[in-house]
Amino acid sequence: MAGWMAAAPAADALAEEQTTSAGTVPIFDTHAHPGRGRHANLSRTASQGLNRMDHHGIVYTIFLPPPFPSEPRERYGARELASVVNEHPDRLAFAAGGESINVLIMSTPPASVTASALKQLAEDADAIARSGAKAIGEIAIEHLSSGRGRHPYESVPADHPLLFALVDAAARLDLPVDVHMEAVPADMPLPRAMGPANPPVLPGNITAFERLLDHNREARIIWAHAGWDNTLERTVPLMRTLLGRHPNLYMSIKVQPQGPQRNSPFAPDGSIKAGWLALLREFPDRFIIGTDQFYDDEDDDRLAAARRFIDGLPPDLAASVAHENARRLYRLAIRISIQAPR
Numbered sequence: 001m002a003g004w005m006a007a008a009p010a011a012d013a014l015a016e017e018q019t020t021s022a023g024t025v026p027i028f029d030t031h032a033h034p035g036r037g038r039h040a041n042l043s044r045t046a047s048q049g050l051n052r053m054d055h056h057g058i059v060y061t062i063f064l065p066p067p068f069p070s071e072p073r074e075r076y077g078a079r080e081l082a083s084v085v086n087e088h089p090d091r092l093a094f095a096a097g098g099e100s101i102n103v104l105i106m107s108t109p110p111a112s113v114t115a116s117a118l119k120q121l122a123e124d125a126d127a128i129a130r131s132g133a134k135a136i137g138e139i140a141i142e143h144l145s146s147g148r149g150r151h152p153y154e155s156v157p158a159d160h161p162l163l164f165a166l167v168d169a170a171a172r173l174d175l176p177v178d179v180h181m182e183a184v185p186a187d188m189p190l191p192r193a194m195g196p197a198n199p200p201v202l203p204g205n206i207t208a209f210e211r212l213l214d215h216n217r218e219a220r221i222i223w224a225h226a227g228w229d230n231t232l233e234r235t236v237p238l239m240r241t242l243l244g245r246h247p248n249l250y251m252s253i254k255v256q257p258q259g260p261q262r263n264s265p266f267a268p269d270g271s272i273k274a275g276w277l278a279l280l281r282e283f284p285d286r287f288i289i290g291t292d293q294f295y296d297d298e299d300d301d302r303l304a305a306a307r308r309f310i311d312g313l314p315p316d317l318a319a320s321v322a323h324e325n326a327r328r329l330y331r332l333a334i335r336i337s338i339q340a341p342r
C-alpha cells in the first residue's frame with residue numbers, strides 16, 4: 001500500500017492533488033460512524049480508525065451520528081465528534097444533526113409543526129454550522145430496523161414541513177444534507193423478515209422525495225447507501241431518473257458484501273456491473289463514497305469493499321467518485337499528496 005498523506009487544510013482551498021500512476025486512488029469516506037452509541041469510546045475508536053483507514057487507502061473520513069430517534073442516553077453528535085476529530089483535522093471531519101434535528105423531525109408529526117419547532121430546527125442547524133460540521137446528517141426518512149439490539153425503525157414523509165425547513169437551512173448555511181431512505185416507489189409489504197420493529201407495509205416515498213429535492217435546488221442532498229438496499233427498489237433505472245430530474249441530488253455508495261446484492265454495483269464475479277458503470281459515466285460528478293463503516297465493529301468489510309469498488313473503476317471515474325466529488329461537495333480544503341508505493 002502506498003503511503004498516504006493528507007496535508008492540513010490549505011488556505012487556497014481546492015488545491016490540485018498529485019497522483020502517481022503506481023499509487024492507489026485515495027478515498028474520501030463521507031459516511032462512517034465511530035460507534036453505535038455514546039457508550040463506545042469514540043475517541044479511541046477514531047484514533048485506532050486511522051490505521052484501518054490507511055490500510056484501505058482512505059485518506060479522509062467524515063464521521064456522523066446515526067439517525068437517533070430519541071434515546072438521549074445513547075446519543076452522540078456535534079459536541080462529542082468535534083472533540084474526536086479536532087485531534088486529527090488532516091484526516092477526520094464530522095457531520096451532525098442525527099442527534100438533534102433527526103430527533104426533532106421524528107418526534108413531530110407533519111400536521112403538528114409549530115412555529116417553535118421551526119425555530120428550534122433553524123437554531124439546531126445554526127449550531128451545527130458553528131460547531132465546524134461539514135454536513136448535516138444522518139437524517140432518516142425511511143430507516144428499517146435490522147432487528148439487532150434496539151436498532152430502530154424510523155419513518156417520516158419525505159415532504160415533512162421540517163424536512164423542507166431543513167433543506168432551506170442547509171442551503172442557507174452551504175452544508176450538504178445526508179439522508180437515509182429505503183427506496184419505496186409505492187406502498188409495499190415489508191420485503192423480508194427484518195425484525196419486529198418494522199411495520200408490515202412500507203409507505204411509498206419517491207414522489208415526496210422529489211418534492212423535497214425540488215423544494216430548494218440550492219440544497220445539496222446526498223441520498224446515502226446507493227448499492228445497498230433492503231427493498232430491492234433502488235435500481236439503476238430509478239437512480240438515473242432521479243439524477244436526471246434533480247441536479248441537486250447526489251448519492252453516496254455503500255457496498256456491503258453480506259447485504260442484499262441485487263442492486264449492488266458488483267457482479268457475482270467481482271467486476272462492476274455494466275449498468276452501474278453506464279450510470280456513473282452519465283453522472284460522473286454526482287457519486288461519492290460513504291462506506292457506512294461502524295468503527296466499533298472489528299470487521300472492515302465495508303471499507304475493503306469500497307476499496308475494491310474504486311479499484312474496479314476506470315481511472316477517471318475512480319478519481320471523481322473516490323475523492324474529487326466529495327471534496328467539491330463538502331467544500332473540503334484538503335490537499336492530497338501521494339507518496340510512491342513502498
Ligand SMILES: [Zn+2]
Pocket residue numbers: 138180224225292
Ligand atoms: Zn444510514
